[in-house]
Amino acid sequence: xxxxxxxSPIIKxxxxxxxxxxxxxxxxxxxxxxxEYFFWIDxxxxxxxxxxxxxxxxxxxxxxxxxxxxxxxxxxKQEQLxxxxxxxxxxxxxxxxxxxxxxCSWVFFVMNFKSKRTANNILLLEIGEL
Ligand SMILES: [Zn+2]
Numbered sequence: 638x639x640x641x642x643x644x645s646p647i648i649k650x651x652x653x654x655x656x657x658x659x660x661x662x663x664x665x666x667x668x669x670x671x672x673e674y675f676f677w678i679d680x681x682x683x684x685x686x687x688x689x690x691x692x693x694x695x696x697x698x699x700x701x702x703x704x705x706x707x708x709x710x711x712x713x714k715q716e717q718l719x720x721x722x723x724x725x726x727x728x729x730x731x732x733x734x735x736x737x738x739x740x741c742s743w744v745f746f747v748m749n750f751k752s753k754r755t756a757n758n759i760l761l762l763e764i765g766e767l
């Protein structure tokens with residue numbers, strides 16, 4: 638069964654303040670030029686539901702907006718995290734180089750100290766022989 642313009646009718650849900658969450662059939666030519674085909678599927682909502690549902694919808698939309706805002710914040714933090722991780726790797730590399738330089742300087746110091754002692758001993762021995 639088609640609508641007046643012979644398209645397949647579609648089921649939609651009304652979110653107007655008067656009929657929140659109430660389903661209806663409408664013309665299938667949504668974006669084109671729809672005909673007047675329309676009828677309600679669900680009975681009218683009770684007065685209490687009509688009062689409560691718009692408030693719940695506002696709350697849901699507010700939460701969705703909050704979620705979007707938080708997602709943007711999270712993306713920003715993730716970009717910061719990538720930057721900090723890059724800096725950390727750079728500092729870790731510099732730290733390794735500094736440890737290596739420190740180790741080399743200690744090895745050089747110890748070897749130099751030993752060779753000076755040996756040279757001094759040889760000198761003392763030579764003086765003693767005189
Ligand atoms: Zn139609």
